[in-house]
Amino acid sequence: MAPAVLVIVLFRLWPLLLGVNFSLTGDGDRNGVVVGLDNYVELFADPLFLGALRNVGWLVLLLPVAVAIPGILATFIYLRVPGHRFYRSVYFFPAVLSPVIVGSIFNLLLSFGGPLNRLLDVLGIGPVDWLGDSHVAMFTVVGVHIWATFGMALVVFLSGFATLDPALLDAARSDGATLPQVIRHVIVPGLSRTIQFVFVTTMIGMLTSMFGLIYVMTSGGPGGSTYLPEYYIWIQQGQMNRPAYASAASTVLFLVMLVVGLAQVSILRRTGRED
Amino acid sequence: MKQRAFWSVAVAATLALAGCGSATGTDSSNSTSGKLVVWDWKSGDKTATAYVAKAKADFVKKHPGVTVEFVAQPFDQYYTLLGAAIQAGKGPDVMMFNGGGQIRDRVDALVPLDGFVAPDQQRLTGWDAFAKDGKTYGAPVTLQGYPVYFNKTLYKTAGLDPQRPATTWDGFTADCATITKATKASCFALGNKEGIGIQFFLSAFGSGILTPQEYDSWIAGQRDWTSPHVKQVFQLWKDVNDRGLNSKGGNSTTLFTDAFGIFQSGKAVNIIGLMSDIGHWKDFNEFLGPDNVGVMKSPVIAAGATPSLPFDGGIGYAVAKWTKDPALAADLVRSLTSTEALTAFYADAGAVVSDTTVQTSSGGAAISAIVADLKTGKPALHVALSSKTIELMGRLSQQILEGTVSVDDALKQLGESDRS
Numbered sequence: 164m165a166p167a168v169l170v171i172v173l174f175r176l177w178p179l180l181l182g183v184n185f186s187l188t189g190d191g192d193r194n195g196v197v198v199g200l201d202n203y204v205e206l207f208a209d210p211l212f213l214g215a216l217r218n219v220g221w222l223v224l225l226l227p228v229a230v231a232i233p234g235i236l237a238t239f240i241y242l243r244v245p246g247h248r249f250y251r252s253v254y255f256f257p258a259v260l261s262p263v264i265v266g267s268i269f270n271l272l273l274s275f276g277g278p279l280n281r282l283l284d285v286l287g288i289g290p291v292d293w294l295g296d297s298h299v300a301m302f303t304v305v306g307v308h309i310w311a312t313f314g315m316a317l318v319v320f321l322s323g324f325a326t327l328d329p330a331l332l333d334a335a336r337s338d339g340a341t342l343p344q345v346i347r348h349v350i351v352p353g354l355s356r357t358i359q360f361v362f363v364t365t366m367i368g369m370l371t372s373m374f375g376l377i378y379v380m381t382s383g384g385p386g387g388s389t390y391l392p393e394y395y396i397w398i399q400q401g402q403m404n405r406p407a408y409a410s411a412a413s414t415v416l417f418l419v420m421l422v423v424g425l426a427q428v429s430i431l432r433r434t435g436r437e438d
Numbered sequence: 439m440k441q442r443a444f445w446s447v448a449v450a451a452t453l454a455l456a457g458c459g460s461a462t463g464t465d466s467s468n469s470t471s472g473k474l475v476v477w478d479w480k481s482g483d484k485t486a487t488a489y490v491a492k493a494k495a496d497f498v499k500k501h502p503g504v505t506v507e508f509v510a511q512p513f514d515q516y517y518t519l520l521g522a523a524i525q526a527g528k529g530p531d532v533m534m535f536n537g538g539g540q541i542r543d544r545v546d547a548l549v550p551l552d553g554f555v556a557p558d559q560q561r562l563t564g565w566d567a568f569a570k571d572g573k574t575y576g577a578p579v580t581l582q583g584y585p586v587y588f589n590k591t592l593y594k595t596a597g598l599d600p601q602r603p604a605t606t607w608d609g610f611t612a613d614c615a616t617i618t619k620a621t622k623a624s625c626f627a628l629g630n631k632e633g634i635g636i637q638f639f640l641s642a643f644g645s646g647i648l649t650p651q652e653y654d655s656w657i658a659g660q661r662d663w664t665s666p667h668v669k670q671v672f673q674l675w676k677d678v679n680d681r682g683l684n685s686k687g688g689n690s691t692t693l694f695t696d697a698f699g700i701f702q703s704g705k706a707v708n709i710i711g712l713m714s715d716i717g718h719w720k721d722f723n724e725f726l727g728p729d730n731v732g733v734m735k736s737p738v739i740a741a742g743a744t745p746s747l748p749f750d751g752g753i754g755y756a757v758a759k760w761t762k763d764p765a766l767a768a769d770l771v772r773s774l775t776s777t778e779a780l781t782a783f784y785a786d787a788g789a790v791v792s793d794t795t796v797q798t799s800s801g802g803a804a805i806s807a808i809v810a811d812l813k814t815g816k817p818a819l820h821v822a823l824s825s826k827t828i829e830l831m832g833r834l835s836q837q838i839l840e841g842t843v844s845v846d847d848a849l850k851q852l853g854e855s856d857r858s
Contacts, residue, residue, distance in 0.1 A: 273690075294690040295690025381631070385840060398829070403826055
C-alpha cells in the first residue's frame with residue numbers, strides 16, 4: 164500500500180500541485196512573482212479561451228452523433244446485411260491511423276480546390292470552404308474525428324451484440340416487429356451497458372485526442388473558431404512564452420475534465436446498480 | 439519479477455542520464471576543452487550541411503579541444519522545447535532564434551553579445567532584429583525580407599512588359615486584370631491558414647502606403663493604429679480579397695507551402711514571398727526558370743509614400759545565460775557567422791545572408807534585384823510587433839476576410855494589444 168501511495172503522491176499529486184502553484188505566478192518581467200489570481204482573471208476575460216471552452220460544449224452536444232453512427236453501423240453488421248464482413252474491416256481501418264495522417268488526408272480532400280469541392284461543383288452546389296469558414300470548420304474537424312475513431316466503438320458494439328440473446332430477436336421477428344421496432348425495443352435495451360460504455364470512452368476521446376487534428380487541419384482557425392483548451396495551452400506555452408499563464412489554463416482544463424469524469428463515473432455506477 | 443524491476447530501473451536511469459547529457463554537458467572551465475551544445479532547426483537540412491561543417495571547422499581551429507554538438511529540433515516544436523529549457527534554467531549553450539518578437543520575448547535567458555561580436559558589427563547587417571533596449575542578444579545569419587515576386591511568363595502571355603512592372607497601385611491592379619483575363623491566373627496567391635498572409639501583406643505593402651515618417655515611427659515603437667494610413671493597409675487587405683484578386687480559400691490555404699505551390703504552378707501572377715529559408719527566389723527559380731522570376735517593391739498606393747524593401751535579420755544565434763563560458767560560446771556564434779560559412783549557406787540554401795561581402799552575382803536576376811534593394815530597405819513592419827499582437831493579427835485577418843470583424847474593430851483590438 165505505502166509504495167503505491169508514494170508513487171501516486173510523487174508522480175501525480177505533487178506535480179499537479181506544483182502546476183497549480185505555478186499558475187499563481189507571473190510570466191516575463193513578473194517571472195517567479197506571486198500574482199494571485201491574475202492569470203485566471205485574464206483567462207476568463209480572453210474571448211479566445213472562452214471560445215475554446217464553448218467548443219468543448221459543442222463536443223459534448225455532438226456526442227450522441229458520435230455514438231449513434233457506430234451503433235447503427237454495428238447493428239447492420241449484426242443483422243448480416245450483404246457484405247457485412249467486408250464492411251467490418253473497412254470501418255475499423257481508420258482507427259489504426261494517426262491523427263496527423265488522417266488530418267493530412269482530409270486537408271487534401273477538403274481543400275478549397277480539392278476533390279470534394281470539385282464534386283460539389285459538378286453537382287451544381289457551390290464550393291464550401293470546409294476548413295476556412297468559421298461556421299463550418301469545427302464541425303468538419305469533429306466529423307473527421309468521428310470518421311477516424313468510430314471503428315473502435317464499432318468493435319465494442321459488436322462485442323456487446325455477442326452477449327445479446329438471439330432468441331429475443333427471433334421472438335420479435337415472429338411477432339412481426341419492423342426493423343425500427345426491433346432496434347428500439349430489443350437491441351437498445353439489451354445493449355444499454357455497452358452504449359453507456361461507448362458514451363464514456365467516446366467523450367474521453369473527444370476531449371483528449373483532438374489536438375493532432377486541430378493542429379494539422381485548421382491551426383485553431385479561422386479566427387480562432389476551432390480552438391480547444393489543449394491547443395490554447397500549447398500556443399500560450401510554446402508560441403507566447405507564457406508558461407505560468409498556460410498553467411492556469413491547464414488547471415481550468417483539469418477541473419473541466421474532473422467534472423466530466425465524475426459525471427461519467429456516476430453514470431457507470433448507476434448502470435451497474437440497474438443490472 | 440525482480441529482474442523486471444531491475445530492468446525498469448536500469449532503463450529509467452539510462453534515460454535520465456541521457457537527458458542530462460544532451461541538454462547540459464558543458465564543461466568549459468578552461469576554454470580549450472569541453473563541449474558546446476547548439477540547438478537549431480536548420481542543421482538537419484541537407485542544404486545546411488556545408489554551412490555547419492565550415493562553421494565547426496572555423497571554431498575548432500580556434501579552440502581545438504572543444505567539441506560542438508548540433509541538435510536539430512523540429513521547427514514546429516522549437517520554441518516549446520526552448521521554453522521548457524529556459525524554465526528549467528539549463529539547456530543548450532548556443533541557440534538559434536528568429537529575429538524580432540521570438541528573441542526579444544526571451545532576452546532574460548540570454549547573454550548580451552555586444553562586447554564579443556564587436557569586430558563583426560560592420561561586416562554583418564540585420565542586427566536590429568536581435569537587439570532589445572540597445573543591447574544585442576544574437577548575431578544574424580540570414581536576412582529575411584518580403585519582396586513581391588511575379589511570374590514574368592504570365593506577363594508576356596498577356597502582352598505586358600515584365601521588365602517594367604507597374605509602380606502605382608492602379609497600374610498594378612490593371613495589369614493583374616489584363617493577365618487574369620488572358621491566363622485565368624489570380625492576381626495574388628494567398629495563404630492565410632496560419633495567419634501569416636497578413637504579416638507579409640502588411641510588410642510588403644506598408645511602405646507603399648505609410649509616409650517615411652510614419653514608417654520610421656512605427657519601427658521605433660510609436661504606432662498609431664488609428665491613423666488613416668494604417669487603416670488603409672488593413673482596408674486594402676479586405677478590398678483585395680473582396681475584389682477577387684486573391685486565390686480562392688485563402689483562410690484554408692497554408693502559406694507554407696500551398697500558396698507557394700499556387701504561384702509556382704502559374705495559377706497566380708504575384709506572391710509576397712521570402713528572401714531566405716523557403717518560398718524564396720531560389721525555390722521559384724527551380725519551378726519557373728531563373729529568367730521568369732520577377733521581383734518588385736510595393737507600388738505606390740498612397741501619395742507621399744516611398745516604397746522600400748522590407749527586411750530584417752532573419753535567423754541568428756544567441757548565447758544562453760547558463761552557459762559556463764559565455765566568451766567561448768560567443769566565439770562559436772562568431773564562427774557561425776563567418777564569411778566562409780555564410781558563403782556556403784548562400785550557395786546551398788539560397789539564403790540571403792547577413793554578410794554583405796558574400797558574392798551573389800551568379801544567382802539570377804531576382805536575387806540581384808533583392809540585393810540591390812537592401813541598401814534602401816527598412817525593417818519590416820510586422821517584425822516590430824510582439825508575438826502576442828502578431829498572433830491576434832493573424833486571427834483578426836481571417837475574420838476580416840470572412841466579414842465577421844470590421845477593419846475598425848480589428849484595429850481597435852490590435853491597438854489595445856500593442857499597448858499592453
